Amino acid sequence: xxxxxxxxxxxxxxxxxxxxxxxxxxxxxxxxxxxxxxxxxxxxxxxxxxxxxxxxxxxxxxxxxxxxxxxxxxxxxxxxxxxxxxxxxxxxxxxxxxxxxxxxxxxxxxxxxxxxxxxxxxxxxxxxxxxxxxxxxxxxxxxxxxxxxxxxxxxxxxxxxxxxxxxxxxxxxxxxxxxxxxxxxxxxxxxxxxxxxxxxxxxxxxxxxxxxxxxxxxxxxxxxxxxxxxxxxxxxxxxxxxxxxxxxxxxxxxxxxxxxxxxxxxxxxxxxxxxxxxxxxxxxxxxxxxxxxxxxxxxxxxxxxxxxxxxxxxxx
Ligand SMILES: [Zn+2]
Ligand SMILES: [Zn+2]
Numbered sequence: 001x002x003x004x005x006x007x008x009x010x011x012x013x014x015x016x017x018x019x020x021x022x023x024x025x026x027x028x029x030x031x032x033x034x035x036x037x038x039x040x041x042x043x044x045x046x047x048x049x050x051x052x053x054x055x056x057x058x059x060x061x062x063x064x065x066x067x068x069x070x071x072x073x074x075x076x077x078x079x080x081x082x083x084x085x086x087x088x089x090x091x092x093x094x095x096x097x098x099x100x101x102x103x104x105x106x107x108x109x110x111x112x113x114x115x116x117x118x119x120x121x122x123x124x125x126x127x128x129x130x131x132x133x134x135x136x137x138x139x140x141x142x143x144x145x146x147x148x149x150x151x152x153x154x155x156x157x158x159x160x161x162x163x164x165x166x167x168x169x170x171x172x173x174x175x176x177x178x179x180x181x182x183x184x185x186x187x188x189x190x191x192x193x194x195x196x197x198x199x200x201x202x203x204x205x206x207x208x209x210x211x212x213x214x215x216x217x218x219x220x221x222x223x224x225x226x227x228x229x230x231x232x233x234x235x236x237x238x239x240x241x242x243x244x245x246x247x248x249x250x251x252x253x254x255x256x257x258x259x260x261x262x263x264x265x266x267x268x269x270x271x272x273x274x275x276x277x278x279x280x281x282x283x284x285x286x287x288x289x290x291x292x293x294x295x296x297x298x299x300x301x302x303x304x305x306x307x308x309x310x311x312x313x314x315x316x
Contacts, residue, residue, distance in 0.1 A: 003051045003111035004296035004313075006042055012296055015051075018107060020115045025063035027073065027116065029315045031290075032056040032109040033134040034303040036163065036219055037242060038102070042300070045242065046103055053109035053313075054102040057133040063118050074136040076120040076269055077101040093266050110296055112315055122269045125277045131290070131312055135283040136272050138165055142172040143275075144267025145238050151176040151213060158182075158211040158230050161218035162189040162200065164286060164309050165240060169215055171281045174198050181208070183230075189309065192285050206230075216241055224249055224261075233257040238264050286310045 005013040020026045033055035041048050054077045060068045080087050080095035087095050101116060102108015124133045142165070151157060155177045159170045162184025170193055174180040182200040184190040190200035203226070210232040216223040217240040225248070227237045237259055254261060275281040288308035291299035293315050303311040 001112035002293055003107070004053070004293065004300075005050065006052050007049045010042060010052075010297050010300055012294055015111070017113050018111075018115045020062060023064070023117050023119070024115045025065075025068060025073075025118050025121060026061045027058035027075070027114050027121075028061050029056050029058045029109050029112060029114055030072070031130045031134050031315065032313050033138070034299060034311045034313070035138060036165065039300070039304055040242060041103065048103055050102070051107035051109075051111045051114075052102045053111070054100070055134050055137045056109035056114070057124060057130050057136075058109075058114065060121070061113070065118055068118060068121060068123075072124040072130075072133070073121040074124055074133055074269065074273070075101065075116040075122070076140075076266070077103065077137060078266060079106060079117055079120065110293065110313055112293070122273060124273065128273070128276050131287060132276055132283055134312060135168070135286075135310075136269055136276065137266075139168050139172070139272035139275065139281060139283070140267040140269045141165065141240070141265065142168040142267065143271045144264050145169065145173065145215060146176065146271070147268060148238070148262060148264060149213060149236055153177050153179075155179065155212045156209070157213045157215070158206075159215045159217060160203065160223055160226055160230075161216070161220075161241075162186055162193070163217070163219055165219075166215075166217035167193060167286060167309075168281065168283070169217055169240065170198060170200070171196065172275070173213075173215070175275075175280055181206075186306070192309075195285070196282065211235060213238065221248065228253045228257075228259065231257065231259050234259070236260045236262060238262050240264055283310075287312060290314055 080092035081097035099105035157180040183203040193200040216227040290312040
């Protein structure tokens with residue numbers, strides 16, 4: 001099969017088809033999205049070498065469960081051991097032995113085929129198109145915040161950043177509180193949110209009061225410093241940026257204001273699929289360009305450019 005492979009540099013490689021381990025399904029990838037994490041990995045984040053990609057939709061080709069065969073699926077990316085201390089605590093996303101699709105110890109989705117445990121798979125309703133379904137994984141990461149904080153309609157929420165993940169987070173939290181504002185940087189990206197009736201203002205122009213919840217999703221190392229300037233005493237700051245260069249933290253204001261700082265990574269697929277099926281979260285305006293897998297290297301170089309948002313790969 002063809003695959004987009006990273007080993008210090010990116011190239012299209014001819015590789016053997018993957019062979020599913022026990023309990024795993026073989027999946028033919030239909031489409032996949034390039035995410036900032038993929039771009040960070042090519043900068044050295046996670047030290048991963050192999051096939052990149054973790055946001056995908058595919059068709060189940062081979063698996064033990066006959067019900068899944070031939071079905072369109074998306075897949076949770078963390079593959080736990082089910083045995084370690086955190087797995088026994090039902091914190092499988094934190095399994096110490098885990099592999100993660102296209103990120104850690106497991107080949108990813110920028111290929112014609114991939115393998116994942118059957119229990120990681122979720123059926124995609126017919127009403128969700130392939131391109132839309134590739135957003136399930138990052139949208140689940142947005143719903144992780146809901147799982148962690150249960151925001152109420154009274155909460156004043158600020159989302160820092162206007163990139164792909166920040167937009168999904170803003171749309172998601174806006175479902176819970178209409179008092180959600182995106183503080184962005186790029187006029188055309190903020191416009192996408194305004195088209196839904198969501199308030200988006202340039203970060204440096206924001207003069208409003210401090211927020212109950214600030215979500216840092218800028219992808220920049222100084223985002224946390226800004227978040228701490230905008231949070232109210234005893235408020236919650238959610239950190240979404242995984243930045244290769246790390247982040248300098250001046251912790252004094254967090255101590256004095258007794259701020260809760262919460263990391264946030266992968267989330268639940270079910271509410272994400274539901275939102276995509278119902279159209280309560282709209283992802284299509286975020287798709288900038290799509291390429292064939294064989295053009296994957298070019299797709300990556302485009303995904304880095306400031307004038308695009310989501311770049312997709314089509315595998316057939
Ligand atoms: Zn991602
Ligand atoms: Zn484990």
